[in-house]
Amino acid sequence: MSTKTDILVLGGAGVDTIVHVPELPLPYADSYMINPGIVTRAGQSGDFVALGVTALGLRTHHIDLLGDDPEGDLVRAFHRDLGIPLTEVPSVQGTKRAVNLVGPDGRRLSLYDNTRSQESDRLPDATVRALAAASRHAHVVITYPCALALPALREAGVTISTDLHNWDGVNPYHEPFALAADLVFLSTTALADPERTMRDIAARGRARIVVATAGAEGAYLLADGELTHVPAVTPPAPVVDTNGAGDAFASGFLLGWLAGENVYRCALYGAVAGAYACTVPSTRADAIGRDDLLARATDPVLTSDPAVGTARKAASAESGA
Template sequence: MTTETDVLVLGGAGVDTVVHVPELPVPYADSYMIRPGIVTRAGQSGDFVALGVSALGLRAHHIDLVGADPEGDLVRALHRDRGIPLTDVPSAAGTKRAVNLVGPDGRRLSLYDDTRSQESDRLPEDTLRALAASSRHAHVVITHPCSYALPLLREAGLTVSTDLHNWDGVNPYHEPFALAADLVFLSTTALADPEHTMRDIAARGRARIVVATAGAEGAHLLVDGELTQVPAVAPPEPVVDSNGAGDAFAAAFLLGWLDGLDPLRCARYGAIAGAHACTVPSTRADAISRDQLLARVAESDADEQAAKVSG
């Protein structure tokens, strides 16, 4: 069957209410006057990955449970406006939502509304099979219903990626995702020993590639047992928000990976896209374009070559 989708994104559709605070953690006070205001916009992890790969020229399709509520309307509008196909499965509990507290340095604290999910939530198997049959790759967000989709994706023959976000390397909730994916992303934020966790994922699971992002310190890349340090990329403009940086990294990495590029090259794509995301205000859901990414990759290559010549 001819593929219609490059990246099928499962889960992670939702809405964030963005609140700028004077510092994190927020000191107790009876009230705060907030500028530049409080904004509610569509855009959680799955939305950002779908938006990211689409902006990079890949064909995306997003599926998740979405409510018949104002938050769901925002999610549907985001996909409609950006031309990204969305299969929105009705959710009785409502659309996922969160409050993001954003500090002056761009760091954030996310408060997720856990009432917007139910134990019985599932993505319909027949719909998933049809979408998987016309897709090249699946990126799975670590939301509860998506864990049940992992065997089906494997049965369909798709390669799978996932982002474990700030996993501590111990919480069993993340393990089904970590061990079922061919390509695993995670953050070093909560890891006592990133290399140990990365090697454990590769040893016990399917992943040939594990990437642990470390913010301003770059990223760690494990490929077939070989660990490489990926240098950080300086953001092109001042950092205003780190929200979505990991999703942007994953989207750009997937662009290179699906094009058959070397994993280290893919990681450079990811680092550039992640740095760009940090310059986008949290009140917007925007992603680096393919032209922007490739232009910055070319600039980075030229700078690296010049440094070698002068050295």
């Protein structure tokens, strides 16, 4: 079957309620006056990856469980307005939702409603196989029940990526995702020894590449047994919210991955996309476009860190650019 989709995104559809707070952690008080207000909008991890890769010109399809509720209507409208095909599987428990507390410096604290899934929830294997067979790659969000879809994806023969987010390297919930994916993203936030965890993922699983993002410190790239630091990219505007930065990084990386770029250029694409995402208020959904990303990825003043220039030269030499 000829592929009609570049990236199949599984899971991570839902809504966030954004609450701006004067500081994080938030001290106890009877009440706070919130400015610029409280906004509920569609967009969780899978939605943001689907948005990011679509904005970069990749053909995308998203599948997840959704409820017959107002939150599900927001998710359906999100995909309809952006032209992202969506396969929805009915969820009796309702659409996933979360509350994000956002501080003045753009940091966020997410409170996820864990009642929106149950053991009987499934993404139908036949549907997953059919969508995967028509796709070049699958990005699997760690929301339940996506781990149960991993065997069907493997049978379909697509490459797989996943984002473990703030995994501590110990929680067993994340392991099926970590060990089944060809490309693994995660954050260093909860890792005592990021390199050890990255190498453990590569040694025990299928991952050819492991990327650990570290916020303003950039990211760490493990490929072919070699660990490389990828410096952060200077955002094109003031940082207002870090929500979705990791999803944007993954989207940029996947653009390079599917284009056959070397891993260093893929990481640079990810860093550019992630930096842009930090300039977007969490109350709206936006992502960097392909032309803008490619232009920023070759801009000599993109960052003040000379190491990025060195990495860029090495990437250009390797790719013959």
